Amino acid sequence: MTQLGQLAKVLRSKNSGPFELTLDVLFDSEENYRMVKASGRITKATVCELYGIAEEQIHHLVFFDQALGFKITISRDISSGTVGDRDVYGAQQHAPLMMLAIDTAEEG
Amino acid sequence: MNTDIRILSPCGMLGYGFPEQSFLRGMDQEIHGIVVDAGSTDAGPHKLGAGVSIVSKRAAKKDLDIMIAGGVPRGIPIIIGSAGGSGAAKHVNWTLDIIQEILQERNLQANISVIWADFTQEEVVQARREGRIHGLSPNIPPLDEAAIRETNSIVAQMGHEPIVEALHGGADIIVCGRAYDPSPFAAIGIYHGKDPGLSYHLGKILECGALCAEPGTTKDSILGTITDDAFLVQSLNPARKCSPTSVAAHTFYEKEHPYILHGPGFTLDLEHCRFEEQKEGVVRVTGSRFIPADTYNIKLEGARLVAYRTFVVAGIRDPILIGKLEEVEALVKQGAQDYYSDIPESDYSIHFYNYGINGVLGSKELETFRGHEVGVMFEVVAKTQELASSLCATVRSTFLHYGYEGRKSTAGNLAFPFAPSDIEFGPVYEFSVYHLMEMSGESFRIERI
Numbered sequence: 140m141t142q143l144g145q146l147a148k149v150l151r152s153k154n155s156g157p158f159e160l161t162l163d164v165l166f167d168s169e170e171n172y173r174m175v176k177a178s179g180r181i182t183k184a185t186v187c188e189l190y191g192i193a194e195e196q197i198h199h200l201v202f203f204d205q206a207l208g209f210k211i212t213i214s215r216d217i218s219s220g221t222v223g224d225r226d227v228y229g230a231q232q233h234a235p236l237m238m239l240a241i242d243t244a245e246e247g
Numbered sequence: 248m249n250t251d252i253r254i255l256s257p258c259g260m261l262g263y264g265f266p267e268q269s270f271l272r273g274m275d276q277e278i279h280g281i282v283v284d285a286g287s288t289d290a291g292p293h294k295l296g297a298g299v300s301i302v303s304k305r306a307a308k309k310d311l312d313i314m315i316a317g318g319v320p321r322g323i324p325i326i327i328g329s330a331g332g333s334g335a336a337k338h339v340n341w342t343l344d345i346i347q348e349i350l351q352e353r354n355l356q357a358n359i360s361v362i363w364a365d366f367t368q369e370e371v372v373q374a375r376r377e378g379r380i381h382g383l384s385p386n387i388p389p390l391d392e393a394a395i396r397e398t399n400s401i402v403a404q405m406g407h408e409p410i411v412e413a414l415h416g417g418a419d420i421i422v423c424g425r426a427y428d429p430s431p432f433a434a435i436g437i438y439h440g441k442d443p444g445l446s447y448h449l450g451k452i453l454e455c456g457a458l459c460a461e462p463g464t465t466k467d468s469i470l471g472t473i474t475d476d477a478f479l480v481q482s483l484n485p486a487r488k489c490s491p492t493s494v495a496a497h498t499f500y501e502k503e504h505p506y507i508l509h510g511p512g513f514t515l516d517l518e519h520c521r522f523e524e525q526k527e528g529v530v531r532v533t534g535s536r537f538i539p540a541d542t543y544n545i546k547l548e549g550a551r552l553v554a555y556r557t558f559v560v561a562g563i564r565d566p567i568l569i570g571k572l573e574e575v576e577a578l579v580k581q582g583a584q585d586y587y588s589d590i591p592e593s594d595y596s597i598h599f600y601n602y603g604i605n606g607v608l609g610s611k612e613l614e615t616f617r618g619h620e621v622g623v624m625f626e627v628v629a630k631t632q633e634l635a636s637s638l639c640a641t642v643r644s645t646f647l648h649y650g651y652e653g654r655k656s657t658a659g660n661l662a663f664p665f666a667p668s669d670i671e672f673g674p675v676y677e678f679s680v681y682h683l684m685e686m687s688g689e690s691f692r693i694e695r696i
Binding site: 149153154155156157158159161163165167189190191195196198199201203205206207208209210212214215218219220221222223224225226227228231232234235238 | 288289290291292293383384385386387492495496498499500501502503504505506520521522553554556596598600606607608609610611613628675676677678681
């Protein structure tokens with residue numbers, strides 16, 4: 140098992156507008172990208188578990204092969220910069236995804 | 248038209264600064280527009296609500312001075328998108344004052360066009376009654392009339408159209424109110440008859456400055472070139488380099504979907520784009536598709552004042568207190584509420600942020616705390632500043648002297664880094680308007696100065 144953060148080149152979070160948070164995971168090796176994509180771990184269920192949210196709070200979970208990456212966009216519980224928000228830019232919400240364990244063992 | 252169109256983006260945010268050498272390297276070539284984005288909603292609703300900027304006047308002037316000195320004498324149009332950070336009238340006027348100062352100091356003349364992006368409460372109320380307001384996502388409350396009436400500053404993101412019109416009007420400097428970030432860049436290509444898909448995709452990349460290069464930064468210049476069937480991106484600083492991966496990866500940045508982008512009056516489909524290295528450090532992109540929308544929607548943004556805040560930052564090193572911190576905080580909160588039982592609890596709220604334990608992720612933190620020191624920030628947000636400060640002082644004194652079960656350090660529970668410990672923050676805002684509005688007629692007024 141390897142953590143997703145060790146396999147990715149870029150793993151970040153940021154607002155996509157004040158009401159959404161978007162997580163980007165980008166790879167510099169096609170092999171790592173394919174392995175993570177094929178691992179079956181990058182699912183809505185995983186994201187719900189990592190971020191304690193319901194499935195309808197996931198707006199997008201999309202792989203983009205040209206960029207060797209995938210993007211997950213979720214709704215914010217509290218909009219950016221108002222009472223109760225803890226991360227105005229949404230720039231430090233990626234850590235739970237970074238720690239996700241990916242099975243890197245060859246099959247068979 | 249066969250001419251290649253070159254756009255110079257000095258930096259990712261006006262006032263963030265850039266190496267002048269990078270900018271001048273760009274100016275060695277024939278440039279058709281110097282364009283900079285000055286705004287964002289990233290820093291929260293406060294700038295729009297309070298009518299203030301996120302960069303200092305000094306920093307904005309430093310950047311604008313280089314741009315004006317380079318562009319105006321050569322007749323290269325200069326465009327500033329989302330002036331002043333939020334693009335409302337106050338922000339636009341702040342930017343205009345700086346530009347006038349520079350022109351005077353440098354003894355230069357320039358035709359300035361301003362494109363206003365403000366909308367009155369009446370216009371938005373009217374649009375709502377006509378059913379022209381639409382939601383963006385389920386977690387944004389539907390817009391009601393009360394929210395519109397409480398929102399003093401409403402702007403909308405303009406598309407390229409009014410900017411192209413200002414270019415046709417012969418403007419040397421165009422100061423845009425709130426704009427869709429890529430639009431001021433796209434306007435240059437579209438004005439010169441280039442493909443809108445390529446123009447917008449390039450705009451999306453250029454608006455962040457050199458963030459699409461490696462190492463990426465918003466504080467450096469980048470050059471975009473639009474040909475008849477592609478666009479090219481290259482760094483203007485030899486210390487950075489664009490690669491097909493770095494440019495493709497940047498297409499992801501700060502938006503909800505990796506390859507579908509919604510802008511004012513269109514959708515941009517980048518699914519079938521190709522990113523290739525034309526030569527060392529020059530990335531060639533093809534296949535960006537511009538799809539006009541059936542109805543022309545613009546995104547409205549508005550901020551309203553919701554409360555006033557006073558807060559305290561303190562450190563805790565006592566292992567016994569750290570071991571039962573959340574429990575003690577709940578008791579402190581209860582103590583302050585009991586003391587002010589004459590004040591309705593709906594008039595204020597008390598929050599604790601325990602940095603070191605779960606300050607960033609709150610209840611979503613998955614890690615178990617194993618440290619020896621905690622940074623505590625607590626705040627009171629209330630209907631008035633006086634109420635917030637009074638309550639915060641009581642929370643602070645209660646917390647400082649709270650005699651929790653098992654306490655040994657009976658002199659005090661908090662290490663304040665500063666005196667005074669209580670900071671009056673002022674008003675707190677929220678994005679009360681973040682909705683689509685169907686355009687009716689010419690919504691963005693152009694004024695020549």
